[in-house]
Structure formats: C-alpha cells, structure tokens
Amino acid sequence: VSRNPAEPEFHQAVNEVLDTLEPVVGRHPEYIDAKLLERICEPERQIIFRVPWVDDTGEVHINRGFRIGFNSALGPHKGGLRFHPSVSLGMVKFLGFEQVFKNALTGLPIGGGKGGSDFDPKGRSDNEIMSFCQSFMTELYRHIGEYIDVPAGDIGVGAREIGFLFGQYKRITNRYESGVLTGKGLSWSGARVRTEATGYGTAYFVQEMLAANDHGLEGRNVVVSGSGNVAIYAIQKVHQLGGRVVACSDSGGTVHDPDGIDLALLRQIKEVERARIAEYPERRGGKAVYVAGKTVWEIPCTVALPCATQNELGADDARTLIESGVVAVAEGANMPCRPEAVRLFREAGVLFAPGKAANAGGVATSALEMQQNASRDSWSFEHSEQRLHEIMRNIHADCFETAEEYGHSGDYVLGANVAGFSRVADAMLAFGVI
Numbered sequence: 001v002s003r004n005p006a007e008p009e010f011h012q013a014v015n016e017v018l019d020t021l022e023p024v025v026g027r028h029p030e031y032i033d034a035k036l037l038e039r040i041c042e043p044e045r046q047i048i049f050r051v052p053w054v055d056d057t058g059e060v061h062i063n064r065g066f067r068i069g070f071n072s073a074l075g076p077h078k079g080g081l082r083f084h085p086s087v088s089l090g091m092v093k094f095l096g097f098e099q100v101f102k103n104a105l106t107g108l109p110i111g112g113g114k115g116g117s118d119f120d121p122k123g124r125s126d127n128e129i130m131s132f133c134q135s136f137m138t139e140l141y142r143h144i145g146e147y148i149d150v151p152a153g154d155i156g157v158g159a160r161e162i163g164f165l166f167g168q169y170k171r172i173t174n175r176y177e178s179g180v181l182t183g184k185g186l187s188w189s190g191a192r193v194r195t196e197a198t199g200y201g202t203a204y205f206v207q208e209m210l211a212a213n214d215h216g217l218e219g220r221n222v223v224v225s226g227s228g229n230v231a232i233y234a235i236q237k238v239h240q241l242g243g244r245v246v247a248c249s250d251s252g253g254t255v256h257d258p259d260g261i262d263l264a265l266l267r268q269i270k271e272v273e274r275a276r277i278a279e280y281p282e283r284r285g286g287k288a289v290y291v292a293g294k295t296v297w298e299i300p301c302t303v304a305l306p307c308a309t310q311n312e313l314g315a316d317d318a319r320t321l322i323e324s325g326v327v328a329v330a331e332g333a334n335m336p337c338r339p340e341a342v343r344l345f346r347e348a349g350v351l352f353a354p355g356k357a358a359n360a361g362g363v364a365t366s367a368l369e370m371q372q373n374a375s376r377d378s379w380s381f382e383h384s385e386q387r388l389h390e391i392m393r394n395i396h397a398d399c400f401e402t403a404e405e406y407g408h409s410g411d412y413v414l415g416a417n418v419a420g421f422s423r424v425a426d427a428m429l430a431f432g433v434i
C-alpha cells in the first residue's frame, strides 16, 4: 500500500487475486523463489501524459492521459481505453492487472494493458470528441503498435472514438497498421461480432455455468445493470438463449419491464439517439416503469448480470438478491461486485462468475480481430460467433476444472485466478528474470 498510495481499486484487485493463489504457489515453490507474485503486481511500464484540446466555444481544456503496459509475457499489451471523469492511475492499474489474467484465460497470445483519460465525453459534440481523440493519440502513438501494445474501447470509447484515434494514428505514422487498435468499424478492418462480444460472451458463460450445476437459463428472469455496450448485447443473447431480462439501468435509475426489455427500443434510444433510458417507459406504451435512484438488484430475479461499472453491487444488494432467490451472478463489467458481496454470494451457494472469466469474450474477439488484420482476412458473423462461443466454453471449462483440481469445486473465482496466473507465471519463468 505504501508503494502505491491512493490506489484503492488497484489494492482491491490485487488482494482479490493474491487471496486465492495460496494453493498454486504451495505446489510451485519456484514461483516464490523467482519473486513472481511481486513481479506480476508491478506494471512493466506506466505512461502519464497531458492532453490539451479546444472545445466548440474556443475554451482550452487540459486532461490527463494514461497507458499502462502491465504484462507482456503472453503477447503484446492488450486492453481498452476508458474515457470517464473518474479515471485515475489506480483505476487504470486495477483494470490492467485484471486484464493480464483475463487475457491469459482466453488462451490467445495477448498480454495485459489498459489506459484512458479523465475526459468526460458526456454532452460533448462530435467535433469536440474528435479534437480530444486527436490530441490523445498525438502522444499515445509513440507507445503503441501491432507487436507492442494494442488498445481498444471501454467505457466512453466506442467505434466513433476508435475511428478518430485510428485516423490520427494513420496520419501521424503514415502507416495503415490495422492491428494497432481493435474495435474498428467494419468498413475499415474491424471484425464482426466485436461489438456484441462481451455481452454475448457473458451470456454464454452463464449458460455454461448453469448447465454445469444442474440449472438452465430457459424461462429465467434476469436483471442486467447498465445500458451500454456490454449490457445491450448481454440482454440480446440472454433473450436468444431463452431467458427474460426484466430490468436494466444507468447511473440515474432503473427500467423495470416485466414482459422483457424491448431490445429494438433500447438500442434506438441508446445507440441511435444517444439519449437516456428514462425515455423508455413512455415509448414502450406504459408497459414499463423507470425509477430514478433505484438499482436493478431490487427486482426479483434468478440470474443477475452486473454490466455497468466497478463496485456497483455491495453487501446490501447481495443480501437483497439472495433473499429474492438469485441462483447465479456473472460479472459482465470489471469488478462490479464488492468483496463483501462476493463473500455473501459464495457463502449462500450462489454461483458466481468473476469478470475476468465472464467478460473475456470482448478481448478474445479483439484478438480474433488482430488475427484477421494480420492475415488481411474478414470472417463471417457466424464463424466469428462460433469462435467466441467455443472460447467461452473453454474458459468455463478451464475455471471449473482448475477449481476441482485444487479441491475447491464450484469456486469460479479461485479457478479463474489460478488458471490465468499459472499461464502467465510459467511464461515469465521461461523468460528468466526480466
């Protein structure tokens, strides 16, 4: 803590992982001798930079940009960029640390990284977003590359922002280096299913987890927090798999639609109009309600998918969910459940899938985008989705079997941490002390 002051999210993420590694380091004293636990918690590099830009009224703004290359034992640094006023060094380090294990779980050749800025895109015009992205890339371009570090989107960074970032990279470097960023548009080297991948992957993981524990998704009531990229496509896939999502939310409140969320309407409001979900009930003809200040956890369900942001689900929310009979919780977002909530779920026998396993579909599909870019190829939607489905099945099996192997059957947190850590640790050992 004294070495990394004022980084509470990073401490939380490190504690959560280290708490579960005892069984594996017990079997592998060479990890201790090589100081792998200490090494894996120290990012390979951290870049902090100034991002000056001018708004539509001519006012100058100064934001702070970050890029952390956390670990490249398995491949180039890989992870998203987050644009949100809460972004700080500690937050980027927590996300980068998680990313290392998540990327290892995909089984694909990608290391872990993360970045972003405390820039707030809410209410900004397209021109302002472009101005910010161009300034951000004017510094970032010298630190990234197909074989070095490959950023992608995250909160506040979607296809529009990736477009502005890629355009500036191309302009500065004079290279059409498609593999330098993922999450690109389909007409300019993007990959099918990338937009849907994280949400779809979370739904597939839940399906696997329920099936492995004698439950099914068919006919189950599901709640999903958030109404952004991950939430929207988790809702779509849950519906396709036979579940019914009865609630979603944003930072202002919750929509409750007992007949099941009308996805076409939600997408129109969020993706086309970039408006707020408070508008949903009226346009749904009064079949739904929106309650300001309420969370989705208050709505009875069998499956809960936190898909909004870190630490959004606390101990009281966990108690409410347990009382309402929740059977499974899977993290579509990164670290949305507080440690006390995770403990309560596990004690109550609720199946719990940590984000580094349940939301790995996004980065896995980004790695598939890199494969397509490297081979100048473009796969069909069906083929890409099949690959995603297979990857999520493998991640589930990996977590499930690792937990069994270490005598902690059904403990997906331990399974994910141990499986991810072992893969990275073995590669680091092979490279010697670097």
Ligand code: NDP
Pocket (backbone or CB within 6 Å): 153, 154, 155, 156, 157, 198, 225, 226, 227, 228, 229, 230, 231, 249, 250, 251, 252, 307, 308, 309, 310, 312, 332, 333, 334, 335, 359, 360, 362, 363
């Ligand atoms: P978006 O920016 O598209 O959406 C975030 C959503 O969460 C918005 O609807 C936002 O509402 C809502 N939200 C924010 N805070 C709260 C809160 N306290 N309570 C309820 N809703 C809230 O981001 P993404 O969907 O891309 O990412 C969501 C999470 O998933 C993040 O943790 C991200 O790191 C993680 N993730 C994303 C991946 C991806 O491929 N996109 C990959 C892996 C993980 P509002 O508009 O009001 O802020």
